[in-house]
Amino acid sequence: MDSDVGSRIRAFREVAGLRAQELAARIDMDPTALSKIENGRRAVKSAELARIADGLKVSALALLEDAPLLSKLPLAARRAGQSITSGGAYDRLLSLSELHVVLADAGLPTSPSLAARPDVSGREWLDAATEMAAFARDQLSVASTTSGDQRFGALAEAIEDRFRVDVLVQQFDGDPLSGAAVTDLAFPLLFVNSAFARPRSLFTLAHELGHVLLGHVDDGIALDRELASSTVIERMANAFAAIFLMDETVILETLDHYGRRTPTIVNLAHRFGVSFETIIYRLHNLHLIDAAGRDTLMTFNWQQQLARLASDPTSSGLTKPQVGQLQTRSTRKPGSRLPGLLVGRAHEGFLKGILSVRPLAGLLGEDPQELLIRLSEVEDFDEQRAQLDDADLKREAEQETSEEAFAGTPV
Amino acid sequence: MGIPSGPGQPRLFDGVTLRHFGIIDAMSLIEVGVDRRPEPRWTDTVKSEVLAGIGLPDCDAVLAAGFLGQPYEVGTDDLIEVFTLRTALRDLSHDASDDPSRDLGEAETLFAADTLNGDFVTDDSAAYDFARRRLGSNRTFDTVDLLREAVAHGDMTSYEAKQVADAIRNSGRHLRRGHPATLTSAYFETE
Numbered sequence: 001m002d003s004d005v006g007s008r009i010r011a012f013r014e015v016a017g018l019r020a021q022e023l024a025a026r027i028d029m030d031p032t033a034l035s036k037i038e039n040g041r042r043a044v045k046s047a048e049l050a051r052i053a054d055g056l057k058v059s060a061l062a063l064l065e066d067a068p069l070l071s072k073l074p075l076a077a078r079r080a081g082q083s084i085t086s087g088g089a090y091d092r093l094l095s096l097s098e099l100h101v102v103l104a105d106a107g108l109p110t111s112p113s114l115a116a117r118p119d120v121s122g123r124e125w126l127d128a129a130t131e132m133a134a135f136a137r138d139q140l141s142v143a144s145t146t147s148g149d150q151r152f153g154a155l156a157e158a159i160e161d162r163f164r165v166d167v168l169v170q171q172f173d174g175d176p177l178s179g180a181a182v183t184d185l186a187f188p189l190l191f192v193n194s195a196f197a198r199p200r201s202l203f204t205l206a207h208e209l210g211h212v213l214l215g216h217v218d219d220g221i222a223l224d225r226e227l228a229s230s231t232v233i234e235r236m237a238n239a240f241a242a243i244f245l246m247d248e249t250v251i252l253e254t255l256d257h258y259g260r261r262t263p264t265i266v267n268l269a270h271r272f273g274v275s276f277e278t279i280i281y282r283l284h285n286l287h288l289i290d291a292a293g294r295d296t297l298m299t300f301n302w303q304q305q306l307a308r309l310a311s312d313p314t315s316s317g318l319t320k321p322q323v324g325q326l327q328t329r330s331t332r333k334p335g336s337r338l339p340g341l342l343v344g345r346a347h348e349g350f351l352k353g354i355l356s357v358r359p360l361a362g363l364l365g366e367d368p369q370e371l372l373i374r375l376s377e378v379e380d381f382d383e384q385r386a387q388l389d390d391a392d393l394k395r396e397a398e399q400e401t402s403e404e405a406f407a408g409t410p411v
Numbered sequence: 412m413g414i415p416s417g418p419g420q421p422r423l424f425d426g427v428t429l430r431h432f433g434i435i436d437a438m439s440l441i442e443v444g445v446d447r448r449p450e451p452r453w454t455d456t457v458k459s460e461v462l463a464g465i466g467l468p469d470c471d472a473v474l475a476a477g478f479l480g481q482p483y484e485v486g487t488d489d490l491i492e493v494f495t496l497r498t499a500l501r502d503l504s505h506d507a508s509d510d511p512s513r514d515l516g517e518a519e520t521l522f523a524a525d526t527l528n529g530d531f532v533t534d535d536s537a538a539y540d541f542a543r544r545r546l547g548s549n550r551t552f553d554t555v556d557l558l559r560e561a562v563a564h565g566d567m568t569s570y571e572a573k574q575v576a577d578a579i580r581n582s583g584r585h586l587r588r589g590h591p592a593t594l595t596s597a598y599f600e601t602e
Contacts, residue, residue, distance in 0.1 A: 002487050043487050046519060047456045047512045049494070054511035060494045095503045102498045353544030355499045356537045358514075362503030368537045369588050376540075 003040025005049075008063045010038045012056045015074050017082060027055040057085040059098050069097055069184050072220035080177075080223040087175035089193055090223070093182075096168070096342060099359055100187040106354040108345045112188045113164040117213055125236045132213050133243035139163070144247060148325055151273035152202045152334045159190065159205075165212060166339035167205070171195050179204040179224045181211035188212050189342075194334045199275040201334045203241050210240030246272050246282045254317075255288070262305055263316035265297070270318055270326055276302045303327070338363060350375075421449050421529035422552075423483070425520045426460045428534050429453065431554050431586075433472035435578040442478045443566050444557055451483035451527075454519040456512060458482040469584075483523040493522045500538060524550065532557065534587045553587045554579065555599070563601040572599035 013023050020038065024031040029051065036042035037052075044052070053060035057077065062070035073094055077085045084090055104110070118135050120128035137143060139162050146154040156167040165188040173195045182189040190208040192201050204224070211222045216233050224234075251268060258264040268279045277298065284294040306327045309316050313323045343363050349355040357375070361368035422445050432441050445452055458479075464470035473479070485493050497518035517538045524531035524546060531542045532552045542551040552560075558572035567575075573596045580586060591598070 005487060005490075044490075045455060046485050046490055046493055046515055047459055049490060050497075050511040050515055061491065061498070064491045064494060092503075095501075098498045099503065102495055105495070349499075353541070356541035358500055358502040358537045359498070361537075362501075365504065368502060372536055372540055373588070 002037075002043050005044055005063060006038040006040040009044075009052055009056075012058050012063065012074055013038075015078050016056050016058075017078070018056070023052070023055050027051040057090065057094070059094060059101075061098060061101060067101055069182070069186055069220070070094075070101060072184065073097060076221040076223045080225060084176050084223055084225065087172055087177055089170070089172040089175045089177040089180070089191070092168075092170065092172075093180060093189075093191060093221075095362075096189065096339065097182070097187065099346065099355075099363075100342065103342075103345050103349050103354065104186065106349065106352075108349055108352075108354070110166075110185075110187050110341065110345070111164055112185055113162065114185065114188070114213070117215070120214065125232050126239055128214060129210065129236045129239035130243055132210070133240050136209065136213060136240075136244050137247065143244065144250075147271045148273055148322060149198055149329065149332070152198055152205065153337075155202070155205060156192075156337055159209060160340050163188075163212075164341060165190060165209075166341045167337060168192070168339045169194050169201070169205075169334055169337035171333065171336060176225055177223055179208050181208040181216075181222045181224075182220070183212050183216045183222060184220045189339060192334070194336060196333065197330045198332055198334055199269075199273060199278065199329065202245065202273050203275075203278060206241035206245050207237045210237035210244070214240060242278065242282050242285065245274055246279060248286055251282070251286065251288070258315070258317055261315070262297075262300065263309060266302075266305060266309060266316045266323070266326065267318055270316075270322055276300075338365075419449070421445075421451055421524075421527050423451060423520045423524045423527075423529055423531060424453055424457070425517050425531075425533040425535070425538065426453075426457045428532050428554055428557075429457070429461065429473045429479075430464075430469040431534060431579045431584050433476075434469035434582045434584055435575065436468075436472050437575060437578075438472055438476040438478075440557070440561065440567075440575065442476070443561065445478065450480040451523060452479045454483045454516060454523055455485070456519045457516040460512070460516050483519070483527075485519055485522065489522065489526070493518050496522055500541060521545070534585070536588045539587055555586060555590055559599050559601055562599050569596040569599040572596070 013020065020034055021031050024034045029048065033042065037044045037048070049060050049063060053063055056074070058074045059067070059070040061067050077090065100110070118131055120131055123131070140155065140158045142154045142158040143151070156169060159165055160167050168189060168191045171194045175193055175195065178193050178196065180191040190205060190212065192204045192208065194201055196204070207224070208222070211233070214236055216222060222233070250271070254268055254271070255264060258267060265276065265279060269276050272279065280294055280297045283289045284291065289297070306323060309318070309323045310320065310327065313320055316323065346355055346360045346363055350357060350360050357372040358368045361371045364371065424441065429441070432438050461470045461473045465474065497514050500514045500517055517533065517535065520533070521531055521538070521542055523529070530550050530552055531546055533539050533542065534553045539551060539553055555576060558575055561567045562569050562572050573594050576586060576594050
């Protein structure tokens, strides 16, 4: 056992690109002691293991046993560039993954509903992305029926409801991680760093959904800095996001109805909740504009266009508040969102004595002692569930109120 | 789980409770409670936490309490269970700047109490509630429980117990939430 733990420590240290002496210095440990631990010649104490895990940015559980999911995070970090582990978002993903493993091992696994996905293995990447986007649009009808600022929240909720995939939206300012997808079906999870404005966050959400639906299982976890098309996998996820978010039929109908004019692009940007750049690239990829037209539109002054439409939006087919929403959306970020399925499992884990109140309170952003008192006041499971639901609803209601305030901003 | 421990089983303390008694220089009250019980009485990580506070009066008093004996050391084979318990006890809102050993002392102490069929003593509300669910209420104690036990055994009066609890609070430390803000002597009499 000692040699197994030592071997794992060495393997993760090498994944992190650290020499033994560097790790020892980082965690203030005698290099000889670390060497002995790695070689299985000395048992590791629990406090030492905690420091080693912290220094390697890996779960201590992954150092103790073959934990597939927890072992994939450091590998994903190496692929994305080691500095990705420096921010709070990576720590958050690590904590949630550890929590999932403890719950799953105690008999509370996830139950994703992804069996109906079309098999796109062996297909050319664009065909695969196109077919999967059509499937996703069919399954997540809300993606087509909501528009503007409402689309992000509605889509996140629909993904959890329909696919049983957790969606975490949280703001980490200055963090190198803009989004992530745990594609391992043992714990599928989408993460969006809401430090960015809604259009970008919406595209990130769809991009991460693409990673999960397209079954990038070999990688287990995708950690995304920018959504650059640097690899085939990233290209596929970007193509999926573009096709899924911006339905070709709707684009053609809108162009047909309002004409091929810049106010029509404003309409589409609002309708799909995406940036002008995103809709322009989509039009180009659909061969509706050529490269020269794309480049002209990319340098077009859209804020000036919006200012003109603010007084008379008729040509865009939008209302004044909708144009107002577009004018200010670059300063607005999506509200935070808890991974609802994990919260439900953690609550059940709390009731069954698998977890203390602390992880549950941490998920809900509440004080552990206050939550404990509140939950202790009601013994009945359903009543406790209702209490938690009430807390969540309050959060949503607060969010809606702020959205209404934005919608009411004078144009 | 839920099996009452007896005088033959150990009683293990987490660092918060030890320091409660240390700050008022009343470690002898703990000694009375563990008399005739076998070691261990604390764990390796709890001792390390107290050692980290050397020079502080509460930590110095704990370290001077020779009756605490040899701390329990977790074997490599049991580390998975300890770190699983640590995850179960951990507040997810922690950040990277936190002490990597945070909550580890509690997890070790709970593991040792469970494995050795002993008692677990803590003044942390979350850990206390969690331990009661796992070990049962008859093996989970806090400072007030220990004082009530001492009163029931005739080791002190309920008035003295109230004075001890008040002294802990007056020193700036906190008893487990759930106890009244103002304690009366009657509160320490066994119901």
